[in-house]
Amino acid sequence: MKRLIMSIFCIHLAIIFMAATALGQEKSRFDKNDQCVICHKDLEAMPENFEESDIHMQKGLSCAGCHGGDSTSDDEEVAKRKGSGFIGVPKGKAIIEMCGKCHSDIAFMRQYQPRIATDQVQQYAKSFHGQKLAKGDTKVATCASCHMAHSIFPAIDPRSTIYSLNIPETCHKCHSDEEYMKEYNIPTNQYDKYVKSVHGIALLEKQDTGAPACNDCHGNHGAMPPGISSIGHICGTCHVNNQAYFSKSKMAIEFEEADLHACEECHGNHEIQKTHDDMVGTGETSTCVECHDEGESAYETAEKIHTELIGLVTAFNSANVLLKKIERVGMDDLDMSYAVKDAKQRLLSARTLVHTFDADRVKVKTDEGLEFAKKALAFGKEELDELDFRRFGFGIATFFMTIVLVALYFKIKDMERDE
């Protein structure tokens, strides 16, 4: 028996050991006989920011995969001799060629990841960065500035410089560096504005990866300022209805003709803030009055839309306050809470419909919302009446109970005295 237990124990130990070594191998899978790695490690001549778990090292592509040379020789002279393909440290365009050697080769890449895109070099060439590099400006971003050279990870890896939460930092490195960007005629405040914007707060503070990082508006490899007509489409990839309403509105055509930048004109780009109802109308914080003056029909439209929205907001708020009050006294009316929800939903739709710049279309929604708010108020009133009625009933009952109790008290007293 003892022997049986002993052998089961040994088998378990062996399995754990095998699993552990397999895990160990997963951690550093690059070729243990790679002389480039061996010598550089021995001489402590590893490049800066080197990570053993770099995706290329993991896949056994190693130093020679990028730098060229003969990785089987432990003699530096032989390893880097002429004809070995050794290219040394690449700069500027040579970096694009280095990465492109594999990343533009569909057949090669397919062996590793069947679905990986192989158009980065092509896209990059069309980007603002790529175009300037082609003209000899080596200060623009190359593949290695955004991805690093020796600690490259896929975008889904939180250690990656292109992981969505890290991208603003990656672009910030150059674009917020006044000294570095001094010779260019562009602002260096994109990051500072972005972190305070509704998108920046959502991504960086709330970690909502549905909010755009720099690359979602500028493209991964096509980093360009979005063109005037394409910008609405970029915002529209997420804000589908706003884009659909706006692009069909009369104003969209006029914007295009007047060289106005669609969504950006009213919301900005890097500093986009939470919106509010006074942005439409004729008040001080309205965007409409920036372009429309009193007497224009558009000015009147703005005022009408604002009135409709505020009307619904007021009704919705009263209904909501009443609902809260009813919930506080421990009653809960499903009909009422559904009506309040419906009113709220109409209000949100009406706000999106502002982008039609058509007061009648907004009014259709706000009227629907008002109906629901009224219904909710009516349900609420019924509920309160019932509460009052119950309270009244309770009061009467208590009154009579008290009388009975008092009578009883005197009766008992009487009986005691009699005894």
Ligand code: HEC
């Ligand atoms: C016998 C040791 C040894 C081997 C083998 C070796 N290297 Fe090096 N490598 C060095 C040392 C030492 C330096 C830094 C001093 C110098 O520039 O020679 C260096 C420098 C480099 C540099 C920077 C070159 C520059 O011009 O600044 C690169 C890139 C490089 N090695 C890549 C490789 C690659 C790729 C391989 C394999 C094909 C390799 N090394 C094999 C020792 C080695």
Ligand code: HEC
């Ligand atoms: C994915 C491609 C890639 C791989 C793999 C790679 N390198 Fe590099 N290496 C580069 C690029 C690109 C540069 C230029 C860096 C820059 O300009 O930011 C560079 C620069 C260097 C430099 C000089 C600058 C520095 O950071 O010190 C050395 C030395 C170097 N590499 C050695 C190595 C060694 C050793 C290995 C293997 C352990 C290796 N590289 C693997 C792409 C690569």
Ligand code: HEC
């Ligand atoms: C020797 C060929 C080769 C070279 C040169 C090379 N790569 Fe790669 N790279 C690969 C392969 C293969 C993969 C895919 C590994 C996998 O996921 O299976 C990869 C993966 C990547 C990934 C992760 C892709 C993902 O989302 O899964 C990035 C990013 C990347 N490489 C960037 C670069 C950059 C930047 C350079 C130049 C500095 C470069 N590569 C040079 C072969 C190469």
Ligand code: HEC
């Ligand atoms: C301006 C920064 C920037 C530059 C320059 C850049 N990349 Fe990228 N790269 C990104 C971003 C951002 C992503 C995608 C992140 C995501 O998918 O969310 C990405 C994704 C990738 C991927 C993953 C597969 C894919 O296409 O989605 C590869 C491979 C890659 N880049 C290679 C390259 C190569 C090769 C170059 C040079 C020709 C390059 N990158 C230049 C920022 C950059």
Ligand code: HEC
């Ligand atoms: C290595 C530094 C560096 C990095 C990293 C970098 N850029 Fe750039 N970028 C530049 C330089 C330099 C220019 C050229 C400015 C000019 O000529 O006006 C530029 C130009 C641009 C432009 C065009 C600006 C214009 O003039 O209209 C955009 C857009 C842009 N970058 C976006 C990005 C985004 C998005 C990222 C991150 C994914 C990024 N950049 C990362 C250096 C960098």
Ligand code: HEC
């Ligand atoms: C919500 C979309 C969006 C996001 C997110 C975004 N941008 Fe922009 N960016 C734009 C628009 C729109 C423009 C202006 C294009 C125009 O007016 O021609 C612009 C312009 C730029 C320019 C040109 C110079 C300027 O300021 O006008 C640079 C550089 C730039 N962005 C970098 C960045 C960086 C870096 C980030 C991340 C920190 C970022 N952008 C995030 C939409 C965005």
Ligand code: HEC
């Ligand atoms: C990748 C998707 C995406 C893109 C692209 C995008 N947004 Fe957003 N946007 C969001 C998300 C998600 C939120 C909600 C953030 C939050 O508050 O949690 C948001 C919020 C907003 C808000 C605030 C809404 C409110 O309730 O007050 C405005 C305004 C806005 N975006 C405008 C724009 C404009 C203009 C563009 C183009 C320049 C744009 N967005 C591009 C995803 C996106």
Ligand code: HEC
């Ligand atoms: C950046 C400037 C700009 C802003 C901001 C702006 N508009 Fe306009 N709007 C125009 C231009 C240009 C036209 C076309 C010329 C015209 O009719 O005045 C126009 C046309 C209109 C029209 C159609 C004109 C008509 O006579 O029927 C309406 C309605 C309208 N705007 C409503 C609004 C509302 C509501 C707002 C605020 C939410 C607003 N606009 C904000 C520039 C702007």
Ligand code: HEC
């Ligand atoms: C003429 C000015 C103007 C233009 C152009 C404009 N908006 Fe708006 N936007 C507004 C106003 C005003 C509000 C506030 C409505 C409210 O809360 O009552 C708003 C609200 C929003 C909201 C929050 C409400 C909602 O629908 O969820 C988003 C998101 C938004 N806009 C996105 C966009 C996008 C995307 C574009 C471009 C396709 C765009 N806007 C173009 C004026 C504009």
